[in-house]
Amino acid sequence: MDEKMKKLIVICGAPGSGKTTVQNYLLKKYGFQRVITHTTRQPRIMEKNKVDYYFESEDSFYKNHFIEYVEYAGHMYGSSYEGLELAFQKSDTVTIVLDTKGVLSYKKAIKDIQTLFWYIKVPDTKQISGRILKRGESEQEVAKRLTSLEARRDMTIPQKLVPFCTVIENGVWQNTKHIVNQTLKDAGFKV
Numbered sequence: 614m615d616e617k618m619k620k621l622i623v624i625c626g627a628p629g630s631g632k633t634t635v636q637n638y639l640l641k642k643y644g645f646q647r648v649i650t651h652t653t654r655q656p657r658i659m660e661k662n663k664v665d666y667y668f669e670s671e672d673s674f675y676k677n678h679f680i681e682y683v684e685y686a687g688h689m690y691g692s693s694y695e696g697l698e699l700a701f702q703k704s705d706t707v708t709i710v711l712d713t714k715g716v717l718s719y720k721k722a723i724k725d726i727q728t729l730f731w732y733i734k735v736p737d738t739k740q741i742s743g744r745i746l747k748r749g750e751s752e753q754e755v756a757k758r759l760t761s762l763e764a765r766r767d768m769t770i771p772q773k774l775v776p777f778c779t780v781i782e783n784g785v786w787q788n789t790k791h792i793v794n795q796t797l798k799d800a801g802f803k804v
């Protein structure tokens with residue numbers, strides 16, 4: 614594929630802010646592909662291996678060729694060169710969900726691809742735990758993730774991301790869809 618055709622949308626934000634919901638909207642409405650990343654955490658009820666993540670053991674995780682990897686709330690997460698390549702084989706625009714630390718590493722590593730960076734923000738953070746609980750996780754699990762150092766860091770946009778990251782407010786979903794469409798349009802995507 615011509616490198617100039619390739620486009621990447623990097624999505625970050627707090628747990629439960631709607632990163633996956635926004636990504637799924639992009640896949641459904643625009644036919645973009647998602648970059649599947651790797652994790653050592655257990656799959657949630659509806660999650661499937663090789664669709665939502667490559668679910669890895671502590672050993673198999675380190676066998677991948679990572680662009681970057683992080684520890685987040687006690688589990689490992691990493692994005693591989695293979696995952697990115699596979700997504701680009703299927704579409705010239707792909708999206709990836711990362712934590713905010715991974716965004717900085719990714720930005721440094723991937724320089725030849727036109728990239729949009731989005732930080733998903735919930736206007737009222739009190740809504741977050743309610744939204745996550747609807748996803749079917751236990752209250753204990755949700756509490757552990759939300760109180761982690763990484764989740765607290767990602768609850769607001771880190772200063773280093775401000776110069777290049779577009780903040781997408783995810784309050785009422787109907788409005789979010791318009792914001793996403795408009796943001797793509799502003800970036801020169803045909804919508």
Ligand SMILES: Nc1nc2c(ncn2[C@@H]2O[C@H](COP(=O)(O)OP(=O)(O)O)[C@@H](O)[C@H]2O)c(=O)[nH]1
Pocket residue numbers: 625626627628629632633650651654681682683685690691692693710711712713714715716
């Ligand atoms: N740096 C990095 N972060 C990742 C990767 N894959 C997922 N994440 C992030 O890891 C964090 C935890 O993800 P997850 O367990 O799915 O929880 P969620 O944010 O509540 O949906 C989120 O901030 C994801 O964006 C990766 O490959 N690299």
Ligand SMILES: Nc1ncnc2c1ncn2[C@@H]1O[C@H](COP(=O)(O)OP(=O)(O)O)[C@@H](O)[C@H]1O
Pocket residue numbers: 626627628629630631632633634635744745747748783784785786789
């Ligand atoms: N605008 C919204 N209004 C209400 N619920 C939402 C909205 N956006 C996402 N959700 C719900 O919030 C929960 C967390 O969203 P999700 O996309 O899984 O978050 P993340 O990937 O950031 O952890 C899901 O149950 C999802 O259906």
